[in-house]
Amino acid sequence: MPTETAAEYVVAQARARSFYERYERKEDLQHQTHFCPGCGHGVVHKMIAKAIDDLGVQDRTIMVGPVGCGVFTYYYFDVGNVQAAHGRAPAVATAMKRSRPESIVISYQGDGDLSAIGSAEILHAANRGENITVIFVNNAIYSMTGGQAAPTTLLGMKSTTTPNGRNAATDGYPLHVSELLSTLQAPAYIERVGLGDNKQIAQTARAIKRGLENQVRGLGFSLIEVLSPCPTIWKLTPVEAQHWVRDVMEKEFRLGVFCDRTKERTEKADLRPADPGSSSHPSVGTPDLRPVTPNPALEELPRILGVAEEDLPEGNAAALADNKAIDLEVRIAGFGGQGVLLFGEVLAEAGLDAGLEVSWLPSYGPEMRSGTSNCHVRLSRQSIDSPLVTAPNVLVAMNEPSLRKFDKSVRADGWVIYNGQEFPADCVRDGVHVLALPFTELADELGDKRAANMVMLGALLEIAGALPQASIDDALRRLVKNPRWVELDERALARGRELYRESLVEV
Ligand SMILES: Cc1ncc(C[n+]2csc(CCOP(=O)(O)OP(=O)(O)O)c2C)c(N)n1
Ligand code: SF4
Numbered sequence: 001m002p003t004e005t006a007a008e009y010v011v012a013q014a015r016a017r018s019f020y021e022r023y024e025r026k027e028d029l030q031h032q033t034h035f036c037p038g039c040g041h042g043v044v045h046k047m048i049a050k051a052i053d054d055l056g057v058q059d060r061t062i063m064v065g066p067v068g069c070g071v072f073t074y075y076y077f078d079v080g081n082v083q084a085a086h087g088r089a090p091a092v093a094t095a096m097k098r099s100r101p102e103s104i105v106i107s108y109q110g111d112g113d114l115s116a117i118g119s120a121e122i123l124h125a126a127n128r129g130e131n132i133t134v135i136f137v138n139n140a141i142y143s144m145t146g147g148q149a150a151p152t153t154l155l156g157m158k159s160t161t162t163p164n165g166r167n168a169a170t171d172g173y174p175l176h177v178s179e180l181l182s183t184l185q186a187p188a189y190i191e192r193v194g195l196g197d198n199k200q201i202a203q204t205a206r207a208i209k210r211g212l213e214n215q216v217r218g219l220g221f222s223l224i225e226v227l228s229p230c231p232t233i234w235k236l237t238p239v240e241a242q243h244w245v246r247d248v249m250e251k252e253f254r255l256g257v258f259c260d261r262t263k264e265r266t267e268k269a270d271l272r273p274a275d276p277g278s279s280s281h282p283s284v285g286t287p288d289l290r291p292v293t294p295n296p297a298l299e300e301l302p303r304i305l306g307v308a309e310e311d312l313p314e315g316n317a318a319a320l321a322d323n324k325a326i327d328l329e330v331r332i333a334g335f336g337g338q339g340v341l342l343f344g345e346v347l348a349e350a351g352l353d354a355g356l357e358v359s360w361l362p363s364y365g366p367e368m369r370s371g372t373s374n375c376h377v378r379l380s381r382q383s384i385d386s387p388l389v390t391a392p393n394v395l396v397a398m399n400e401p402s403l404r405k406f407d408k409s410v411r412a413d414g415w416v417i418y419n420g421q422e423f424p425a426d427c428v429r430d431g432v433h434v435l436a437l438p439f440t441e442l443a444d445e446l447g448d449k450r451a452a453n454m455v456m457l458g459a460l461l462e463i464a465g466a467l468p469q470a471s472i473d474d475a476l477r478r479l480v481k482n483p484r485w486v487e488l489d490e491r492a493l494a495r496g497r498e499l500y501r502e503s504l505v506e507v
């Protein structure tokens, strides 16, 4: 058991080794997180990183991040990272833990994520007793999206969806997740803690460490619920928000340990000889510290997913034959409604149709506080290691903020396709090619300015010369079902190809 007092704990807060030294999220803010002042997420992050350090498990920890203000775990924790779809972290964590039993898997979730859209996932992961650790950051609201009510919102509490305050008659009662899950037989440990004052903070650090330690010892499912301030959405100062946790939230959500089967499981584990076939399951309770063994099923995966050349649609194999070195990394960015995601989908579907390795990763970002929506697309003849495109060889910027956000990331000798008459002089970079045209107006001339994305895609296809026209046509028809739009988009693609040929500008 740790012995820190609250004061000692605060003094001990040097940067944990389990944090990256620099955060690559924003080039100019590499020592700052994205959290608002007084946000509980940052405090919980520190505690998790310190616990990972203390337990010496950094090399085998996998953090499964949520959707919500905690989404950027992968920018901060220097461990294995996966980002799950909203609410699905316990399912992803289950898969990680079962395929890599020696790993230490953390499911990090907000209250919207865990208790609303992900209520089924957490319930069943807990009921199966997965040997994972869930860190549940309860701030009683959907913060990232601007303050809609969550199942944990307090009665009378105002939110954008309960403007007159939550009303039990119409909105139900605050959901007590820890109490609910502790009625199950499988969980090993469930505790609710808070960040309302120093004493609570010290207890939270202990509980988080304990939740991880339980997993290291193979004792089963642990969940630590943390009552956490969100000054921004609660419209309080950081100090007021902290007091609100202690004086108001805690009255609704009682702190304490709701379930603790760790002692009996430790005793059972001590009596039993190690069983290599079943050690990851908590009903067995055997601590699993075996060395990493490769999972043969995973090694088979490339073969299972691979597309043999002879299976390609007729004509495509030949079209690709002399295009062995395709390695297209595209970042497409713009405002919501500009068709950024569809652009990426058509490109990715066409690549798939053509038998390439493909990834498509939409990135909505925390809309409330930044703005542009963007997506990452990779097309390659080789296996793709990561769907993230951090250094694109083509940036498609559908507006100026997107250009400014991503232009520095474009590789030397790469391309920027920019929707604007004038390419801003301060964005010009040596060796980076630019095609800057008023694509929105050009699409308008074709019949609808919303087809600007397809005009830009046409230009990209012509620049990259990577995909057979038949694959693009097929992808378009599959994704854009309305025949009127298919016809317009086809003309837009052709126009884009033409514009590139006519208007190429090299900078
Ligand atoms: C499938 C899906 N539905 C809805 C959203 C929009 N969305 C993003 S974050 C969020 C709520 C996050 O709230 P919470 O989990 O409490 O996290 P917090 O931001 O409060 O830490 C929602 C609804 C989404 N990204 N994906
Ligand atoms: S909006 Fe709230 S939860 Fe999100 S980062 Fe800011 S304080 Fe934290």
Ligand SMILES: [Mg+2]
Binding pocket: 068, 110, 111, 112, 137, 138, 139, 140, 141, 142, 143, 150
């Ligand atoms: Mg929340």
